[in-house]
Amino acid sequence: MNTVFLGTLAHLLDNPFQHPGALEIIDRGALLVGPDGRIIAVGAKDKICPGLSASTTIVDYGEAWLLPGLIDAHLHYPQYYAVAAANRGLLSWLEQTVFPEESALARVDYASRLADELVRRLLGAGVTTAVVFGSQFAQATKSLFAAAKQYGMRLFAGVTLMDHGGPEPLLTNPETAWQVCEALYGFCCNENNLHYLLTPRFALSCSPALLEMCGEFMRHHPEVYLQTHINENREEIDAVAKAFPEAEHYLDVYDQHGLLGPRTLLVHDIHPQGAELRRMAESGCSVCHCPSSNLFLGSGLFPLRRHIQHGIPIAVGTDIGAGLHFSVWNELPEVYKIQRLQGVNLNAAQLLYLVTLGAARLLGIEAETGNFEPGTMADFWVLDLEDDLYLKHRLAHCESAEARLFTLMHLARHHCRAVYIQGKRCKSRHL
Numbered sequence: 001m002n003t004v005f006l007g008t009l010a011h012l013l014d015n016p017f018q019h020p021g022a023l024e025i026i027d028r029g030a031l032l033v034g035p036d037g038r039i040i041a042v043g044a045k046d047k048i049c050p051g052l053s054a055s056t057t058i059v060d061y062g063e064a065w066l067l068p069g070l071i072d073a074h075l076h077y078p079q080y081y082a083v084a085a086a087n088r089g090l091l092s093w094l095e096q097t098v099f100p101e102e103s104a105l106a107r108v109d110y111a112s113r114l115a116d117e118l119v120r121r122l123l124g125a126g127v128t129t130a131v132v133f134g135s136q137f138a139q140a141t142k143s144l145f146a147a148a149k150q151y152g153m154r155l156f157a158g159v160t161l162m163d164h165g166g167p168e169p170l171l172t173n174p175e176t177a178w179q180v181c182e183a184l185y186g187f188c189c190n191e192n193n194l195h196y197l198l199t200p201r202f203a204l205s206c207s208p209a210l211l212e213m214c215g216e217f218m219r220h221h222p223e224v225y226l227q228t229h230i231n232e233n234r235e236e237i238d239a240v241a242k243a244f245p246e247a248e249h250y251l252d253v254y255d256q257h258g259l260l261g262p263r264t265l266l267v268h269d270i271h272p273q274g275a276e277l278r279r280m281a282e283s284g285c286s287v288c289h290c291p292s293s294n295l296f297l298g299s300g301l302f303p304l305r306r307h308i309q310h311g312i313p314i315a316v317g318t319d320i321g322a323g324l325h326f327s328v329w330n331e332l333p334e335v336y337k338i339q340r341l342q343g344v345n346l347n348a349a350q351l352l353y354l355v356t357l358g359a360a361r362l363l364g365i366e367a368e369t370g371n372f373e374p375g376t377m378a379d380f381w382v383l384d385l386e387d388d389l390y391l392k393h394r395l396a397h398c399e400s401a402e403a404r405l406f407t408l409m410h411l412a413r414h415h416c417r418a419v420y421i422q423g424k425r426c427k428s429r430h431l
């Protein structure tokens with residue numbers, strides 16, 4: 001049986017950084033979804049509804065907005081309870097706040113509860129796809145995959161890999177790391193919505209042998225993804241230069257071990273050299289920008305324009321626990337402000353692209369999710385202004401639909417009323 005969802009629809013048809021008319025907003029719109037969860041048609045209610053069979057279920061969200069499921073391109077599962085801790089920058093924050101929290105996931109029951117809470121919290125904020133640094137403990141990371149599977153979330157994750165620069169229980173070695181990654185990778189291969197992600201923490205936590213293991217694993221399993229941090233903070237960049245004196249620059253440390261390619265997602269890249277951007281573009285890497293984390297740790301202002309000029313795909317992450325939001329939707333005002341400080345004006349279409357279709361494309365899952373294109377899965381969330389009189393009245397002052405969307409991005413903080421993955425509602429008892 002088909003279902004038609006009614007409301008105001010907003011999504012991207014293409015990349016608005018290249019195609020200014022890529023944003024489509026349909027007032028009194030309709031989204032027709034088949035029993036398999038795939039979108040059959042999208043358009044104006046007046047055009048779609050008259051042709052529907054009597055058996056079609058109608059779900060009318062009135063004046064609420066239906067938006068594509070959000071994609072959080074970077075966060076840390078074991079840092080769920082490390083959010084909003086006072087800090088003095090990246091390296092000391094890792095020592096004082098992060099490592100103790102991450103060590104706590106050795107307790108299997110605690111790790112499992114945390115995984116359940118995290119997945120429910122993300123879904124409750126409209127996030128239907130997440131790219132996640134898992135725990136250093138294999139059992140805990142398994143709990144994360146299990147929670148994602150239970151609730152139907154699309155998940156890219158893996159065990160956080162480090163073999164020095166942290167407390168002993170968090171450290172691995174290349175042989176053990178290979179075995180753990182192989183086992184979890186095998187688990188993901190049998191699941192449609194789960195993808196294995198290699199996650200070497202960053203150059204300062206990984207020996208050349210561990211990085212080499214990651215490169216070897218990628219060559220062995222070409223469908224695996226890799227995510228790591230780069231160029232976050234000046235102190236970190238100086239330390240990497242000292243630890244790897246033979247590397248031309250930070251990116252070269254990863255390049256020398258065969259870690260670059262179209263399935264590689266580099267996080268932060270706030271202070272890149274020109275040579276690094278050229279090499280990223282040449283190798284097909286993407287970059288994930290984490291605005292509230294960058295501001296909270298005082299890491300710097302992300303040079304978005306330079307990345308766009310080099311043709312490097314960009315996504316946005318919350319970077320929990322350095323970030324302050326559980327929804328990438330709430331990161332969008334920070335994205336906007338960081339660019340304003342550098343004289344760059346982003347519009348609503350560009351902002352929405354970064355957390356929906358743009359992220360789906362760089363992960364290679366745009367045939368499944370990212371917009372309302374017929375044939376893709378119906379992953380979406382419902383932004384409802386029902387009780388927010390101020391916001392309702394404020395929107396009435398907007399001159400265009402795009403202006404309303406921009407205002408919503410800045411003012412609608414906790415307005416997610418329902419979330420659908422593959423056409424099925426994530427039950428409220430889970431959220």
Ligand SMILES: [Zn+2]
Pocket residue numbers: 074075076229267319
């Ligand atoms: Zn991070």
